[in-house]
Amino acid sequence: MFDLFTSMPEQAATWSADVDWLNDLITNLSVFFTVTLTGAMIYLGVKYRKKSEDQEVAYITHNAMLETVWTVVPTIICAVMFVYGIISYKEMRTPPSSAIEINVDAYSWRWDFTYPGGKKSTNTLVVPLGQPIRLIMTSHDVIHSFFIPAMRVKEDVYQGNYSYLWFEPIKLGEFHIFCAEYCGLQHSAMIGKVKVVTQEEYEDYLVDRKAGDAPQLSPAEAGKVLYTEKTCNTCHSLDGSQTLGPSFKGLFASKERKLADGTVVPIDENYIRESILQPQAKMVEGFSPIMPAFEGQLSEEDIANLIAYLKTL
Amino acid sequence: MSAYAATDDHDHNYINWEKGFWSWWMSIDHKRIGLMYLGTMLMFFAIGGFFALLVRIELFTPGETIMGAADYNTAFTLHGVVMIFLFIVPGIPATLGNFLLPLMIGAKDVAFPRLNRLSYWLYVLSGGVAVLAIVFRLDTGWTFYAPYSVQNSTAVVAATTAAFLGGFASILTGVNFLVTIHNMRAPGMHWGRLPLFVWTLYATAILQVVATPVIGITLLLLILENVFGLGVFDPDLGGDPVLFEHMFWFYSHPVVYIMILPAMGIVSEIIPVFSRKPIFGYRAIVYASVGIAAISFLVWGHHMFVAGMANLTRYIFSFLTFFVAVPTAVKVFNWISTLYKGSVTWDSPMLYALSFVFLFLIAGCTGIHLATLSTDAHYHDTYFVVAHFHYTIQGGAVIGLLGGLHFWFSKMFGRMYNEKLAKVGWLFLFIGFNGAFLPMFILGMEGMPRRYFDYPVEFTTLHQMATIGAFVNGLGYLFVFGNLGYAVFRGKKAGTNPYESLSLEWQTPSPPAHDNWETIPIVTDWTYGYGKPEDDESHAGH
Structure with missing residues (x-):
């Protein structure tokens, strides 16, 4: 779109051009309205400037029709912008699972x-x-x-x-x-x-690794070690069998989880993180609150590694 | 021409009524309190402006120009804290509002004159405490985001205590104005005849009373967290930093309207007088003012579009934010239409009022960029926001305040400033302001984040333009306040009503008497009946 008034950086992502299109649209409308309205203001101010002491003025207090129009038109413009904003934003907030x-x-x-x-x-x-x-x-x-x-x-x-x-x-x-x-x-x-x-x-x-560096575990591999080291395995099975805690099999693939209080929560990194650190915060339906809290016992890296491992199951 | 008998007795007015510092400090006269507020506030405006220029000098080149990162962070923080909490939050209501409200509605004073004085005292105390924040080199930004603000305790406690006290001053002013407007209007001054400036003070007062306690609580919790390690906001103590953001913006968004609404009121007063026409769409402006105040409570989340909120929450806040634009647009249309078939004079108050409309159009339009989610993801926390905010607050609230000061100057001091110099000062301000802040929109588009001491070299030219603009802007202020300051003491004597306004405050002598009116006036018509035909029977706004 006409982009004389905008100066955005390089377009390096799939949606950069879409965002810039919307940005140009808003900017062009802004420039149009600012120039037109300021122009009208200056025009009226000059045309009706005081030329004589007894200049005739019109006693106009309001105009319902006109005022309705200029309330409705901006409302429509705003609604359209809002929808445009949502459409391009929805994509930005929906990562593909292949990422x-x-x-x-x-x-x-x-x-x-x-x-x-x-x-x-x-x-x-x-x-x-x-x-x-x-x-x-x-x-x-x-x-x-x-x-x-x-x-x-x-x-x-x-x-x-x-x-x-x-x-x-x-x-x-x-x-x-x-x-x-x-x-x-x-x-x-x-x-x-x-x-x-x-x-x-x-x-x-x-x-690419410097010669002599210790072989490196991937986060998921490191998480697998933690799974047994921190004794997650005593209660959370990998084969789907439900013991003292819910099985980890297909955890991330199941996307959602029903809690004891009836609410359904999405399964994402923050949910897993909370359930490790404060297991009683969101109790899964059908299980007892017996898991100890791991707050303070795992490093940020440990948590990230465990999550990476759970995603592979 | 005065319909309201007032003695033109220039020997006795509120200024010479009693003499000496103590007579001012202990005064419960709303006019004196308004003037004292103005003087103190302008002193802080100068301090805040000084910090702004330090920031702009430092940004003239990438890397260190005149100071290191620590000093820079202190300078931009103090610019924000002083300008927000000590200048523009008390702003128009505490100065022109205090001075004019009782005069405009035909009252002898506000409803609680002693409370009004207490409000000023709290404000001065708040300013005194804020000096500690300057001494202890506050560097959190004016937003005090936790947990950063939990690690910097002395200066943070000083600054938040200052803001807390200032908040109380603001609440007291709000309560006072609400009661005054409800109970102390002169006979015949019913709601449909109320000047629009009073209407905007009314809407502002609601915001002051309802929103300010929330920032009081927030800052108190932050102080307790700093002093006693209470874990509300700091994740290390088990707190939640996003909670701070919610509580902070629940106040700090409406406060923008505490700053801007009264400026809109001033513009609505100036334009009819200098067009010799009734304000167009009186009722629409009233509804728009109250509407803006109401919506302003529901949009704080747009300050947190990238703060990890759920998607649905972002959509809702975006939706609501768009609807602030509608009443604002309505007002702009009404102001411009008022000129149509009028008899327009371009005196300095009118220059300020009309440039307010232009600058506020830019401020409002760039608000759309920020309300739209996908563009905001780019603009959030960049110079685009800095530019948008300054167009709203300096281009809006400060230009409005200056318009009001020029307009009511002769009423306040009984003298007139030099009109030619006033126009020159306005021109410097206008050019300098746009020169300083237009380049910042571009900087924001190109991705320059705000609160940066250092920046990549490709941003240098735009930063240098902004710095030059800022100095012209500052020069404009020196000019304007030099002209006004001189006129306070040496200006030509002004008549009671040089602009032939129909509004009540102009029917008192200039300067007004100590207790405003010998007898309370009786109001028989609305404020904006300019050029009203003899046979028109309506006596209220439409």
């Missing part, structure tokens, strides 16, 4: 990334072109906000739970990552980059 999941750990003042194979990086997020990427993000201290202008995405990151973001890069290259929530002294230094590479380069990157 590559990367964990993001925010610290004051750096971003740590953990890839599915266990590879880690700091401040540089390497992603393959044309693949949906889903970020599972948590903070280890104050609030941060993960922002990639070229992908048109941003989400705040908190300590104590996960927030999510996804995008699909359509352009090779390097793009800014900014922290968008003020987080203290080095807030403006908490910047990194997304490096969009080809599928091959990405695969090479994941296995």
Whole structure:
């Protein structure tokens, strides 16, 4: 669309062009209304400027018809904008199940990334072109906000739970990552980059390891170790048999879970996290509250690894 | 021309009624309290402006220009805290509102004059405590987001205590105005004749009374968390930082309307007088004012669109936010239509009123970008928001306040400023303001996050434009307040009603007498009957 009045960054995600189209639409309408109405104001102010002491003025107090029109028209415009906003936003909030999941750990003042194979990086997020990427993000201290202008995405990151973001890069290259929530002294230094590479380069990157490094477990493999080490296995089976606790078989695939109080909750990372740390917060229908709380006994990494493992079951 | 007998006795007015500091400090006269508020507030405006210019100088080049990151973070925080809590929250209601409300409705004072004085005292105390926040170098941003604000205790406790006390001052003003407007209108001043400035003060007072206690509770909890380790907001103590955001914005969104609504009221007063026409669509403006106040309670979630809320919650808040735009648009149409077939003079108050309409159009339109979920995901926490907010508050509330100050100056001081210089000052302000903040919209589009000490080099040119604009803007303020300040003491004597307004406050002498009216006036017509034909029988607004 006509974009003389806008200046957006490169369009590096599938929806960047859609967002920019809507942004152009809103901006063009804004410029149109601002110029027209200001023009009308100046025109009327000049045309009816005081020319003589006894200038005739019209005694006009209101006009129901006119006022109805200019109430209804902005209402319609707003409703249309709202719907447009929802349509393009819905996609941004619905990650495909095929997405590559990367964990993001925010610290004051750096971003740590953990890839599915266990590879880690700091401040540089390497992603393959044309693949949906889903970020599972948590903070280890104050609030941060993960922002990639070229992908048109941003989400705040908190300590104590996960927030999510996804995008699909359509352009090779390097793009800014900014922290968008003020987080203290080095807030403006908490910047990194997304490096969009080809599928091959990405695969090479994941296995690229310095000689002599210990062989690395993937998060799911590390989670599998924890599953027995932390004795999850005594109550949560892997084969579907229900013992003292619900089985882990097909946990994430089942999407939803019915609780003892009748409510249905979606099964996502935050639900699992809470159920590990505070098992009594959401009791599954048909089970007794006997699981001990693991609050304080697992590191953030342990929790993320367990979740990665549960997703494979 | 005065329909209301008032003695034009210039020897005795509220200014020379009693002399000396103590007579002002202990005064319960709403006019003196309004003036004292104005003086104190403008002092804090200067301090806040000083911090703003420090910020702009630092941003002139990437990396360190004149100060390090720690000093920069303190400077932008103090700019925000001082400007918000000590300048624009008391804002128009405490200054022009205090001065004019009883005069406009034909009362001798507000309903609770001593409470009014207490409100000013609390405000001064709040300012005193806030100085501690400056000394202890507060660096949390004016939003005090937890848990960052739980780690910085002395300065945070000082600043939040200051905001807490200021909140009480604000609540007391609100209660006072509500009771005054309900109970102290002169005979014949019924609701359909009430000046629109009074209507906006009424809507504002509701917000002050209902929303402010919530920020009081929030800040108190934050103080307890800092001092006693109470775990409400800090996840390390078992708290929830998102709860803080909800509670903070439940107040801090409506407070934007506490700032802007009275400015809309001022514009609605100025435009009819300088067009010699009735305000177009009086009732629509009344409904729009009250409507804006009501909707403003339901939209705080748009400050949290990227704060991890559920999707449905985001949709609902987006939907509601759009509907603030409608009553605002209605007002703009009404103001512009008022000019039609009028007799328009472009005096300085009118310049401010009309530039308010232009600047507020930009502020309102860019609000649409931020209400739309998919564009907000990009714009949230960028310079786009900084620009949008300053168009609303400086372009709206401050320009409105200045328009009001120029308009009612002769009423307040009995003297007139130099009109030519006033226009020059306005021009500097207008150019400087747009020069400072238009580039920030572009910066936001390009992805520049706010509250950044350092920035990638590609943003340098736009930052430099903004800095130059900010200095022209500051120069404009020096000009404007220099002109007004000189006129307070040396300005030409002004008549009672130089603009031939029909509104009640103009029927008193300038400056008004200590107790406003010898006898309470009896009102027989609405405020905006300019050019009314002899045979028109209606006496209220439509």
